Structure formats: structure tokens, C-alpha cells
Amino acid sequence: MAQIVILAAGKGTRMKSKLPKVIHKICNKPMIEYIIEEALKVTENIDVVLYHEFDKIKELIKKYPVKIHKQNHKEFPGTGGALKEVPLRSEKVLVLNGDMPLISANEIKKFFDIDADIVMSVMKLKNPQGYGRVVIENGNVKKIVEEKDAKKEELKIPYVNAGVYLFKKEVLQKYLPLLSNNNAQKEYYLTDIIEMAVKDNLKIKALEVDEENFKGVNSKKDLAKAEEIMCRRIKEFWLKEGVIMHLPDTIYIDAYTKFEGECEVWSGSVILKSVIIESEIKPNSVIEEAIIKKSSIGPMARIRPKSEIYKSKIGNFVEIKASKLQGVKAGHLSYLGDSEIDEGTNIGAGTITCNYDGKNKYKTKIGKNVFIGSDTKLIAPITIEEDVIIAAGSVVNKDIKKGSLAISRPPLKIVKDFYYKFFGRKS
Ligand code: UD1
Ligand code: MG
Helix, strand or coil: CCEEEEECCCCCHHHCCCCCHHHCEECCEEHHHHHHHHHHCCCCCEEEEEECEHHHHHHHHCCCCCEEEECCCCCCCCHHHHHCCCCCCCCEEEEEECCCCCCCHHHHHHHHCCCCCEEEEEEECCCCCCCCEEEEECCEEEEEECHHHCCHHHHCCCEEEEEEEEEEHHHHHHHHHHCCCCCCCCCCCCCHHHHHHHHCCCCEEEEECCHHHHCCCCCHHHHHHHHHHHHHHHHHHHHHCCCEECCHHHCEECCCCEEECCCEECCCCEEECCEEECCEECCCCEEECEEEECCEECCCCEECCCEEEECCEEEEEEEEECCEEECEEEEEEEEEECEEECCCEEECCCCEEECECCCCECCEEECCCCEECCCCEEECCEEECCCCEECCCCEECCCECCCCEECCCCCCCCCCCHHHHHHCCCC
16 A cells, blocks of 8 residues: 655744644645645555644644654754654655645646656746756756755756655665755755665656646745635635636635535635525625525625524624524624524614623524614623514613513703704804
8 A cells, every 4th residue: 555654844934933834724724634635535554744843733633544753853854854753664655745735636646657766746837946956967857956055057947846756665765864964954855865866777757747736835925825726726616516706716715615505605705614505695795614594695794603594684794603593684784692583583783782791791582573673782691582672772681571662762852953052053
């Protein structure tokens, strides 16, 4: 069985972040999870090498059936050093850099179809900056030169090492112990194996690959570019599944969101970790960790985590958090938090569930066919039973029984001709 080793022990200095590089997110999902999931489609025989933030990353990936190793980074830093800890169990060992979130199982499989002592991945780029350059003479690979070690002339080479290699086990067994750290970064480069193998006349084949699938993420700029590609893939998948998208380039859909039935998403919307079923998401709405079914949301609505919205119409500037709505209309400017609202209920503009007293959060329950007038404040915890009318502008701080009217109005005082006394007559 094939063995795949994923290198993820590096710090990711160029990311300029406290977060280790491989757990930076692309479309809301940590980079390393994409690569592990794709590798698992090829084999169950997977090793992941960690070092920086070992415990944090280990915790994150413990859900996957992979073997985790700790690099002896102090003594053997670098991609070659990372491999020293890994027991070689198969005749062929595929090594993947952990910072390549765009690679797919199909691309990985191509390496196993080629017979050679080493199969390496090469990209021809207009802008090779950031990658190791592949020195090719008379059509044959000679060596890989890391950017920091490259001479001026070598930096102009458009061929770069994409960071995936398939080695015969004996090749790694022979050359890993021979690597040295005599280079600009004082690291044990895996890439130095190529030059040694060339000198020993080993059979090396280069597989030409593209950046759409093999992009390495070293900086925040790379992260943004990789996310653009991944987000486009996600949207293309859902477009094929029948989701209508208006100006898809402006829509952000994360890796966890699912659509069912006919759905329509308008420009500027952001949808994270949600399930959208037979619904319309109007422009510039933000939906996070919610279930939306047979509903219309927005424009400019914000649906926050733990919300479930069924057969409802949610309009502009309505924020909903941890609430369950069934057959509800909330058309304008409201905050509904920690609430349960039943069928046929109308929430007037400006309604606020006052769910927080500065210490704790409290629940609001509203029954069927309730009419809540505009600018109502519901002081939670509170239960409004069915068939209730709340008059506009009310502050409701008691439970209201079925069939009642609740009205709280400060008395209205009218002072005749006050305007003229205050401002004088203008005409
Ligand atoms: C590496 C290659 C470079 C190639 C590029 C492709 C080397 C020496 N260079 O450069 O030729 O063009 O990938 O994207 O291999 N890692 C460890 N332990 C370490 C150092 C790194 O596990 O001590 C891991 C990192 O977490 C990362 C991967 O190896 O996932 C690659 O390391 P990175 O520092 O990104 O190497 P590049 O400079 O991109
Ligand atoms: Mg890299």
C-alpha cells in the first residue's frame, strides 16, 4: 500500500502570524484538513509530521486516521529533517508539503502511475518568486536550488519545484542521512536529494503540474490567492448542483455550507457553516451556522449561529441569533436573540428581544399568530402566548396570556402653539 507523508512542522515565518501556517483557514477550513482529506482518498497509510504548535495541530487533526510524528526540529530543521522521524513502510513514499491546500486526490494519484526512482513535480511560472528553482540541462533535471541560495541567473529560471515527490523507499533510506545543512537557511533540505540522485544516475521523472492545484502558501498574499481559487471551486460545485448565484464572484460560501433543492443567492452574501434548503438569500446578507428552509433572507440581514429559520421572511437589517423561527415575518430592523417564535407571527420594525442583563442571557418565547407592533421591547425572560397583540412602542416585561392586548405608552402631552413660542414665527 502506498504511503503518504505530509510535512507540517514548519513555523511559517513568512505568514507573520502567531497561528501556525497549516492551520490558517481557506474558505473557513484549516489548510491542513484539505490536504489530509485528499490524501485519505488515495491511501489510509498517512503520516503527518508536526513540530511548531504540536499539541494544537494534533488536537485539530485527531479526527483523521493518520499517524502523527514530532520532528526533531532543534537538531534537524528543514523539509529533509522532517522526514527523518517517519518510519518508511511502503516501497513508494509520496511526500507532500502541508502548505498546498489546493491539491486533489486525482493529482496525487498521477505520481503513482509513473515508474521512476523519484517522480518530482515541476511548474513553469511567469513569476517563480517564493519557490525553489529547478535547474534543467538538455531536458534533464539537474538539481533544485532554493530561492535563498540561488544565484542571480538561477532566480530567472521559470521552472519551480511544486513540493510533491514520490520516492522509492531505498532512495530515502540512502540519501536522507547524507543531507547537510550547509546552506543559507542552515536547514536540511529534502530538495538536495535530487542533485545527489542525479549524480548517481537514478531515474528521475518530472511531472509538470499547475499552480491552480499545487500552489504553495507561504504568505498572507498566497493565502488570499489560494482562498480565491478554493472559493471559486466551491461555488462552481454548487452552481452545477443547481443553485442560482447572482454575480458569484462577489459571494463567499465556505467549505462546510450545503444547499438542498432550489436555492438562490444574491451578490455580496457570505454563508458559513450553514444548510440552505429551498431558500433565497438576498444581497449582502451574512449567515453563519444556521439552518434556513423555505425562507427568504435579506437583503442585508444577519443570521448568527444556532439559528433555525423555517418558512419565514426575514428582511433588511434584521439580526437573528440562537433563535428558532417557524412561519414568521420580521421585515425590518429587529434583533431577535435566544428566541422561539411560532407560525403566523409578525414582528414589527424595530422590535428588540432584550435578552441580556449584563450578566446572563434569557429566552423569549412567542406563540402563534402574534402581532408585535413596531419598536417593541421584549424584556426576557418572557413568554408571549398565541393570539396576542402588542401595541407599537411597548416595553413588555411580563408574560402575556393568550388573546390579550399588551400596551405600554407613556402619556402623550400636547402643548398647543409651543413651536411658535420656542422658535418664533418663520412666516
Ligand atoms: C519548499 C521547497 C521548495 C518548493 C516549495 C513548494 C524545500 C527545501 N523547499 O519551499 O523547493 O518550491 O516548497 O511549495 O523543501 N516543514 C517541516 N519542517 C521544517 C520545515 C518545513 O515540516 O523544518 C514543512 C512546512 O510546514 C511546510 C512544508 O514543509 O508545510 C514546506 O515548507 P516551507 O517552509 O513552506 O518551504 P518552502 O520555502 O515553501
Ligand atoms: Mg511553502
